[in-house]
Amino acid sequence: ETGVTQTPRHLVMGMTNKKSLKCEQHLGHNAMYWYKQSAKKPLELMFVYSLEERVENNSVPSRFSPECPNSSHLFLHLHTLQPEDSALYLCASSQGWAVSYNEQFFGPGTRLTVL
Amino acid sequence: KNQVEQSPQSLIILEGKNCTLQCNYTVSPFSNLRWYKQDTGRGPVSLTIMTFSENTKSNGRYTATLDADTKQSSLHITASQLSDSASYICVVQTGANNLFFGTGTRLTVIP
Numbered sequence: 001e002t003g004v005t006q007t008p009r010h011l012v013m014g015m016t017n018k019k020s021l022k023c024e025q026h027l028g029h030n031a032m033y034w035y036k037q038s039a040k041k042p043l044e045l046m047f048v049y050s051l052e053e054r055v056e057n058n059s060v061p062s063r064f065s066p067e068c069p070n071s072s073h074l075f076l077h078l079h080t081l082q083p084e085d086s087a088l089y090l091c092a093s094s095q096g097w098a099v100s101y102n103e104q105f106f107g108p109g110t111r112l113t114v115l
Numbered sequence: 116k117n118q119v120e121q122s123p124q125s126l127i128i129l130e131g132k133n134c135t136l137q138c139n140y141t142v143s144p145f146s147n148l149r150w151y152k153q154d155t156g157r158g159p160v161s162l163t164i165m166t167f168s169e170n171t172k173s174n175g176r177y178t179a180t181l182d183a184d185t186k187q188s189s190l191h192i193t194a195s196q197l198s199d200s201a202s203y204i205c206v207v208q209t210g211a212n213n214l215f216f217g218t219g220t221r222l223t224v225i226p
Contacts, residue, residue, distance in 0.1 A: 004158070042119070042216035043159075043204070090158050097212065103149075104214075106158030 003027040004107035006091050012113045013081065021076040021110045023091030031097035032074040033104065034066060037088040049074060050097035081114045088112070117142045119207050121217035128224055132195055136220045138188040138205030146212075150179050150190050151204040153219070159204055162190070195224045 003026040013019050025032060034046040048056035049068040063085075065077040074091055088109045094102040119140045128134050140148070147166045151159035163172045163179040165188070172179050176193045192199055202219040209215070 040218060042218050045214065092158070102212075103161055103164060106151075106160070108157050111156070 004091060004093055004105050006089075006107035006110050008110060009108065010111045010113075012115065013078070014115050015081055015083070017081075018077070018079040020078065021089055021091075021112075023074040023076075023107055025072055025074075025091075025093035025105070025107075027093055027105060029093040029095050029105075030071055031094045031102070032068060032071075033092040033094075034074065034076050035090040035092065037090055037109070039087075043090065047076075048097060055097060078112075081112075083114050086112055086114045117207075117209070117213075117215050119205055119215045119217040121203075121205050121220050123220060124218070125221040126223070128195055128222070130195060130197060130224050130226050134192050134195060134222065136190045136192075136203050136205075136222070138190070138217055140186050140188070140205070140207045140215070142186075142207040142209055142215050144210040145183060145186075146208040146210045148179075148181055148188050149206040149208070150177070150188075151206060153202045153204060155201070162203075192222075197224050197226065200224045 005024050007022045031050045033048050036044045046060045047066040052068050063080050067075040090109045091107040092104040094104045122137045149164045150162045153159040162174050162177050165172050165181045178191045181188045200223050202221050204219045205217040207215045
């Protein structure tokens with residue numbers, strides 16, 4: 001088991017729903033990440049937070065809204081999603097962000113299905 | 116274009132056999148290369164991290180090699196076990212702290 005937890009593990013939502021994904025890390029890390037993993041595609045980095053400041057946003061649609069209230073918690077707020085947003089959403093954390101050897105520790109992911 | 120390509124896409128082997136997974140990359144400038152294991156329904160877990168100067172690194176029955184000249188890496192699994200069934204993802208980091216992920220190799224070990 002890693003020190004990164006995610007809830008819920010599975011989520012089914014309609015396109016008009018609003019939901020939130022939660023991530024918590026117990027490793028004392030300063031950087032947290034959201035990734036999207038779709039079938040047969042590489043992991044796509046969505047957002048990076050370092051010391052609770054967003055440092056990277058890779059052209060993610062505005063229907064995904066991240067929030068990092070403190071260094072241990074990260075949320076991904078979802079609204080008016082599309083069926084193509086169905087994927088495994090992974091949270092990760094690392095000791096630092098802009099360092100050359102920052103190993104990332106991943107949570108188990110939330111399997112999201114948009115109907 | 117920065118890319119990481121893995122082969123094969125999927126592989127089935129008998130328990131107890133060895134196998135080798137390949138990773139070719141065109142990422143530049145190179146900082147380090149990682150191999151992750153991802154069990155079904157779980158997040159990736161790091162197996163090895165290698166920098167430019169490291170040719171080989173082992174983690175139990177897993178041995179990763181790196182040829183920075185040809186930009187190739189391999190992950191060799193010895194005496195496979197059923198629990199080795201998973202996806203194995205190659206990840207290359209640039210000096211600018213960007214990570215480039217491969218699509219993974221899906222390994223199935225059968226009894």
